[in-house]
Amino acid sequence: MAHHSIYIVLFANTVKAGTILLFPTIGEIFAERAGILNLGVEGMMLIGAFVGFVVAYTTKNPYMGFLAGVLAGGFASLIHAFISITLRGNQIVSGLALTIFGGGFTTFYGQKWINMTLTHTLTPVKIPMLSSIPYIGMIFFNQDLIVYLSYIVVFVMWFILYKTRLGLNLRAVGENAKAANAMGISVYKVRYGWTFFGGLLAGAGGAYLTTAYAPFWLDGITAGRGWIAIALVIFAMWDPVKALVGAYLFGGINALQFQLQATGTTIPSAILNMLPYIGTFIVIIISSIIVKTRHIKPPKELGIPYIREEK
Amino acid sequence: MDEVILETRNITKVFPETIANKDISFKLRKGEIHALLGENGAGKTTLMNILYGIYLPTSGDILIKGKKVIIKNPLDAIRLGIGMIHQHFMLVDTLTVLENIILGLKEYGFVIDKKAVKKRLKEIENLYSLKVEPDVKVWQTAVGEQQKIEIIKVLFRGADILILDEPTAVLTPQETQSLFKILRKMKEDGKSIIFITHKLEEVMQIADTITVLRKGRLIKTLPKSETTKSQLAELMVGKTQTLDFSRKRPKSNEEILKIENLTVHSDKSLKSLKGVSLSVFKGEILGIAGISGNGQKELVQTVVGLKKAVQGKVVFNGIDITNKPPRYIAQAGINYIPADRLAMGVAPNLSTIDNAIMRRYYRFPLSKRGIMNYRKALAYTMMMAKAYKIKLDNPFAPIKLLSGGNMQKLILAREILENPKLLIASYPTRGLDIASTQFFRQKLIDIANKGKTIILVSEDLDEVLSLSDRIAVMYEGRIVGILNAKEADKNRLGLMMAGVKT
Numbered sequence: 001m002a003h004h005s006i007y008i009v010l011f012a013n014t015v016k017a018g019t020i021l022l023f024p025t026i027g028e029i030f031a032e033r034a035g036i037l038n039l040g041v042e043g044m045m046l047i048g049a050f051v052g053f054v055v056a057y058t059t060k061n062p063y064m065g066f067l068a069g070v071l072a073g074g075f076a077s078l079i080h081a082f083i084s085i086t087l088r089g090n091q092i093v094s095g096l097a098l099t100i101f102g103g104g105f106t107t108f109y110g111q112k113w114i115n116m117t118l119t120h121t122l123t124p125v126k127i128p129m130l131s132s133i134p135y136i137g138m139i140f141f142n143q144d145l146i147v148y149l150s151y152i153v154v155f156v157m158w159f160i161l162y163k164t165r166l167g168l169n170l171r172a173v174g175e176n177a178k179a180a181n182a183m184g185i186s187v188y189k190v191r192y193g194w195t196f197f198g199g200l201l202a203g204a205g206g207a208y209l210t211t212a213y214a215p216f217w218l219d220g221i222t223a224g225r226g227w228i229a230i231a232l233v234i235f236a237m238w239d240p241v242k243a244l245v246g247a248y249l250f251g252g253i254n255a256l257q258f259q260l261q262a263t264g265t266t267i268p269s270a271i272l273n274m275l276p277y278i279g280t281f282i283v284i285i286i287s288s289i290i291v292k293t294r295h296i297k298p299p300k301e302l303g304i305p306y307i308r309e310e311k
Numbered sequence: 312m313d314e315v316i317l318e319t320r321n322i323t324k325v326f327p328e329t330i331a332n333k334d335i336s337f338k339l340r341k342g343e344i345h346a347l348l349g350e351n352g353a354g355k356t357t358l359m360n361i362l363y364g365i366y367l368p369t370s371g372d373i374l375i376k377g378k379k380v381i382i383k384n385p386l387d388a389i390r391l392g393i394g395m396i397h398q399h400f401m402l403v404d405t406l407t408v409l410e411n412i413i414l415g416l417k418e419y420g421f422v423i424d425k426k427a428v429k430k431r432l433k434e435i436e437n438l439y440s441l442k443v444e445p446d447v448k449v450w451q452t453a454v455g456e457q458q459k460i461e462i463i464k465v466l467f468r469g470a471d472i473l474i475l476d477e478p479t480a481v482l483t484p485q486e487t488q489s490l491f492k493i494l495r496k497m498k499e500d501g502k503s504i505i506f507i508t509h510k511l512e513e514v515m516q517i518a519d520t521i522t523v524l525r526k527g528r529l530i531k532t533l534p535k536s537e538t539t540k541s542q543l544a545e546l547m548v549g550k551t552q553t554l555d556f557s558r559k560r561p562k563s564n565e566e567i568l569k570i571e572n573l574t575v576h577s578d579k580s581l582k583s584l585k586g587v588s589l590s591v592f593k594g595e596i597l598g599i600a601g602i603s604g605n606g607q608k609e610l611v612q613t614v615v616g617l618k619k620a621v622q623g624k625v626v627f628n629g630i631d632i633t634n635k636p637p638r639y640i641a642q643a644g645i646n647y648i649p650a651d652r653l654a655m656g657v658a659p660n661l662s663t664i665d666n667a668i669m670r671r672y673y674r675f676p677l678s679k680r681g682i683m684n685y686r687k688a689l690a691y692t693m694m695m696a697k698a699y700k701i702k703l704d705n706p707f708a709p710i711k712l713l714s715g716g717n718m719q720k721l722i723l724a725r726e727i728l729e730n731p732k733l734l735i736a737s738y739p740t741r742g743l744d745i746a747s748t749q750f751f752r753q754k755l756i757d758i759a760n761k762g763k764t765i766i767l768v769s770e771d772l773d774e775v776l777s778l779s780d781r782i783a784v785m786y787e788g789r790i791v792g793i794l795n796a797k798e799a800d801k802n803r804l805g806l807m808m809a810g811v812k813t
Contacts, residue, residue: 164422172403172414179401182365183415183464184386300405308365310383 010259011139018251020209024229026157027201034194035174035301039095042081042226043102044199045206048073050106052207053217062122062211072194073203083196088305094167105290107219118215146208158240166208177306187306231280233285237296253279314341322371324357331357337522337528344504346518350457350744355507359474361397394470396461398477403448409445412464430608435466439493455486474505484805491517511540523547529684534786548745560760565593565766572625575609585788593777596759598779599768606788607768611735615647616640644732648722648739656722659711665690666710670729699724716747721766737768770800786810
């Protein structure tokens with residue numbers, strides 16, 4: 001039993017660590033589906049993580065903190081939306097700028113918060129019935145409310161994407177903005193909306209990190225997770241359900257790394273810390289090959305500004 | 312029939328460099344098919360884009376059923392009952408036919424009610440005999456099918472004013488006739504149709520009223536019953552010109568190009584050429600007809616070395632050139648005018664000079680030990696412009712600023728000045744106005760009369776018929792027949808292009 005419980009802890013932690021990646025990956029999938037490439041995920045996550053931490057610390061309410069972090073991420077994304085949609089600027093440059101801004105902002109204002117720890121963090125809430133399923137119950141249904149929220153987000157977003165008018169408009173705008181516009185859809189509104197949504201979810205990933213997974217503040221606490229999320233978008237082939245698989249895969253690497261360090265291992269910690277990034281390389285290589293052979297393509301208008309009156 | 316449903320008053324549209332429409336006032340009556348006739352660049356599409364809310368007019372008014380309206384975007388147009396079928400279809404390839412049809416519509420619920428959509432589709436099918444497969448992806452459908460989807464889209468939005476922009480450009484003659492049948496049925500149902508075209512034949516067949524535009528101005532509106540093709544042609548072009556397409560070249564049995572059992576894969580790794588064999592004789596013009604996408608592009612690109620053959624052989628002048636690099640093939644004497652000017656013919660952001668010397672920049676005297684001599688390059692470009700009547704204001708400016716006709720002339724000059732033994736011209740006159748088209752056709756005849764061999768790929772059957780000695784028809788990656796030009800006619804070619812055995 002003791003042997004089993006190690007694995008249950010590992011997998012439960014996988015879900016937690018995966019949730020940090022799942023939110024921003026879903027968000028970026030929807031922004032990219034609308035044609036907006038936002039490389040500012042890392043920056044938005046940092047802002048979400050920092051604001052979430054500060055609000056949770058001062059209100060002593062982790063849920064308030066989480067909510068504040070979500071909104072902070074959303075507002076940060078509007079910078080990118082304004083530059084790339086309204087001003088039709090270069091999305092790569094704008095996204096990178098947002099990442100650098102997020103880093104600078106949180107480093108500057110975060111100084112006096114470094115190494116502070118939350119006294120009130122998100123606590124697990126057992127779901128009756130489901131949590132008593134052997135193994136599965138302890139792994140998936142003995143988590144905090146935000147993890148449950150992420151399950152709902154995956155399902156709801158999948159449904160919206162493929163079954164509703166909202167999703168149809170979104171897919172059309174990302175594939176052929178001109179055709180969508182000719183059918184009376186406002187390309188600008190769709191793009192603003194989904195870029196904002198992407199920001200909210202990036203903020204959610206960051207805030208979940210500092211209010212539940214690692215309830216303290218460190219400079220650059222997201223440690224490249226925003227970039228991993230962008231890689232996961234390709235791995236997921238712009239599909240929310242596949243994003244879940246990818247996020248948990250990387251969550252697993254994180255959890256494993258953590259567990260190995262905690263149990264004391266002969267592998268140097270520098271090597272362990274490298275794991276997620278080496279994993280990113282491998283995943284990108286594998287998914288690029290799959291994408292190539294299956295003729296799955298990124299949204300056609302990804303990164304291309306839309307200009308209505310063109311001549 | 313007398314009720315005016317749509318009217319424009321003094322519509323003017325000014326773009327930064329040009330005036331696309333000037334003081335255009337015209338009336339569309341209920342239940343009529345109104346042809347808008349004019350050359351490329353006459354301002355037809357601009358005017359229609361104004362009606363559909365894609366452009367805003369610089370000045371002037373639009374009236375619908377006598378009421379002044381402002382159409383700011385396509386949504387306004389749709390609400391006013393205007394539907395437009397664009398020349399380049401406005402379809403999202405990766406979505407299904409059904410999804411494309413209801414895109415932007417709110418009637419079918421937040422969660423899309425596919426059953427209701429299919430029911431409505433059935434109604435339309437019964438009414439207009441317009442049948443489509445709702446659940447396939449648009450990229451899997453043929454061009455004729457895509458036009459049906461566009462028409463259904465417009466009907467779904469309850470439009471009673473239909474604008475069709477050059478709808479027959481991509482259709483076979485048979486598909487055109489079935490489109491006309493649908494349009495006549497719509498007319499009977501009281502819908503009003505604006506039909507944009509530059510094809511006189513079609514105007515005489517389908518239109519009730521004809522409005523001719525030239526250089527952005529409305530020249531005349533007249534009922535079909537009171538006009539003739541030659542009058543319309545004159546109104547359209549301004550002046551008429553006769554052409555000498557007579558052949559002054561002897562027949563030859565010398566095989567200059569021999570293609571044997573050529574098989575090529577397309578970009579989607581589907582077989583796009585399925586064992587094509589073809590002989591081209593010295594001094595002839597061989598026309599290749601077919602709806603675009605039936606393997607013409609792959610055939611030509613494989614011959615000039617831009618695509619790899621997986622099987623088969625290409626022999627030119629006794630040399631095996633199969634899968635040789637493009638420059639090797641060019642130096643062997645094959646030159647090529649690509650189908651898509653801006654994508655393959657020129658580098659749009661480079662200057663006219665850079666584009667003019669692309670075939671020879673690495674040779675003396677344009678370069679010496681790797682150093683370019685731009686003075687010589689400029690002189691060469693100016694010589695080219697003069698000989699081929701290319702209107703060139705500034706040879707240093709990016710070539711994309713030239714008009715389509717001038718750009719195409721430059722490409723032609725560049726290729727011909729290499730003195731090729733075989734010239735392959737893909738859609739050389741596509742999108743050109745009448746004057747440039749005539750210049751081009753005359754040039755092709757001239758060089759053929761000088762003993763050069765030409766392969767002419769075109770979907771314009773009039774062009775293929777009037778220029779070629781022999782015509783090969785392609786369908787689904789195969790050559791389905793080769794006719795002598797004398798025994799070919801449009802109808803027969805059309806059937807072969809549609810895959811019907813004759």
